[in-house]
Amino acid sequence: MMKKISAALVLATLFSTASAHAATIEFDASKGMTTTNWSDTLSFGKFDTRLGTLNAIKFVLDGSVAGSGRAESLDGSATTITLSLASTLTLTRPDGTTLVVTNPVFSAAHDVASFDGAIDFRGASGWDTGAVANSASNSFTSASAADFTLFSAAGGGTIDLNLQAAGNSTGTGAGNLITQFATSAGAGVKVVYDYTALAPVPEPETYGMMLLGLGVIGAAARRRARNRQAV
Secondary structure (H helix, E strand, C coil), rough: CCHHHHHHHHHHHHHHCEEEEEEEEEECCCCCEEEEEEEEEEEEEEEEEEHHHEEEEEEEEEEEEEEEEEEEEECCCCEEEEEHHHHHHEEECCCCCCEEECCEEEEEEEEEEECCCCCCCCCCEEEEECCCCEEEEEEEEEHHHHHHHEEEECCCCEEEEEEEECCEEEEEEECCCCCCCCEEEEEEEEEEEEEECCCCCHHHHHHHHHHHHHHHHHHHHHHHHHHHHCC
């Protein structure tokens, strides 16, 4: 019985050296803060199919918006103005289909009095936010065969993805309201490949050592059997 158990343990050790294991590879690219609206192309590495089997692809989009907004209420009574500086950032495949979208927004409210007679975005009826900024993040994980084919190749290579930023700032609160916005947007993108990799195949020397171990175990078992018979 000891011989069979020990042999099984040795064989398990042998085959574990070639077992599969989980791994990830990440590619990063970024776009600096640029006046909206804009469109740009970012390049990423493809998954090298020689490394193993692809399980999933995760796309992470970290977006930022920065700028200023100002407003003038023309109402004849006091009101509360809300200004939202926003940008919608969209990452797409080469064919234009959407992968992931994020929408960073800075929003604030301010109380103003009735129109003071001057459209100057200050005084009793005006407001200027000054320089403000905010960020947002979103992700998408794909396990589709079509994306696996699109984002992988033997030897790797590169793929170009399109990134767009559209300004969509808004102002609300007064029935008669004048607003002005100046915004820039930027983003960082990650493409993460989750895959199952096979460990390197053991060298012939490894097999030799394993077989030697089996021989030693067998010899020991035979000696124990002879000793029991002698007794």
